[in-house]
Amino acid sequence: MANVCFQMKGTAFTAVVMDLYDYSADLFLAQLKQKINTAPQFFNASPLVLNLAPFEGELKDEQLEQIVAACREMGLQPIACRGAGIELKYTVMGLGLASLPSAKTRSTDIQAEPAQSKAAHVKASPLAGNKEPAFRPSKVITKPVRSGQQVYAEGCDLIVMAAVSQGAEVLADGHIHIYGPLRGRALAGVKGDTNARVFCRQMEAELVSIAGYFVLNEKLRELCWKEAAHAFLEGESIQVSAI
DSSP, X not given: OOOOOOOOOOOOOOXXXXXXXXXXXXXXXXXXXXXXXXXXXXXXXXXXXXEOTTOOSXXXXXXXXXXXXXXXXXXXXEEEEESOOGGGHHHHHHTTOEEEOOOOOOOOOOOOOXXXXXXXXXXXXXXXXXXXXXXXXXXXXXXXXXXXXXXXXXXXXXXXXXXBOTXXXXXXXXXXXXXXXXXXXXXXXXXXXXXXXXXXXXXXXSEEEETTEEEEHHHHTTSSTTSOEEEEEETTEEEEEEO
């Protein structure tokens, strides 16, 4: 029997989505530098999806080329464009990017809940994902999740009975429960469940994401740092509270 050279399969991974509303070369570059400087290690070499759907007016070929060049210069790795019109089709292809359809509108009619004393609203940014998950029994991990490892609980909650190290990534379609320090990245509701939450015994995360909206380490340090905490989505903002 011939040796199998490769296998193709779907997987989950973290990508940053940039919603583009308007474009002025100087202003765009200045705002991009400012954003990158808030978390340079996080954004360095991060895969980037350019969402052109909310752009007001008509984005020209040369403007898209400038945007992609600026992102690459700042260390981001553009991998795809979402919502690009037919007039930009060949430009997108020429830039070596995949063309993704516009995301469906997701309802965010969520009941607000009282915030605890240390709770704070954090404006987050969309990543991706709009489908409602189909749940299965929880996936339980009993060993530490170490740097460079990724654990994904497809269609269910994820329970980690140990630490999640810096550089590690845990993902779930449902809730994430971590009975130890969270020092890596935790992404709950990755297929769009806006009711998903992240619970941890000690909050030191690089990133917390819920249903595609995320908050970074720098903001988390201002909230419940090194405390038992949980995060949930309210509207398009992530709220982090001590527990």
